[in-house]
Amino acid sequence: MDSFIGIRFKKETAKRFQTFSRTYFKSHTEAMATMLDFFFYNEISPKEKYGKDIMNYATKHNTNLDKMLDEEALRNLYSYKYIFNI
Numbered sequence: 001m002d003s004f005i006g007i008r009f010k011k012e013t014a015k016r017f018q019t020f021s022r023t024y025f026k027s028h029t030e031a032m033a034t035m036l037d038f039f040f041y042n043e044i045s046p047k048e049k050y051g052k053d054i055m056n057y058a059t060k061h062n063t064n065l066d067k068m069l070d071e072e073a074l075r076n077l078y079s080y081k082y083i084f085n086i
Helices: 011-024 028-042 051-060 065-077
Strands: none
Touching: 011 028, 028 065, 051 065
């Protein structure tokens, strides 16, 4: 069985994460791993703002933005390549 570790978050942030995680994933571990994989795979920083760049890309390539984001999220969801040992 995998072992777990406790990480301290501010209460408001933890509640936001729990709500997000329960909405889209089977476990909090799966949610966190997927988010980390997304940033590593796409080589982007979560602190940078990409909204306009992504919207311009979708417009330039005649792509539905919501569909593009959904497909990317699913692609990352099932492409685990990282193991995080803390």
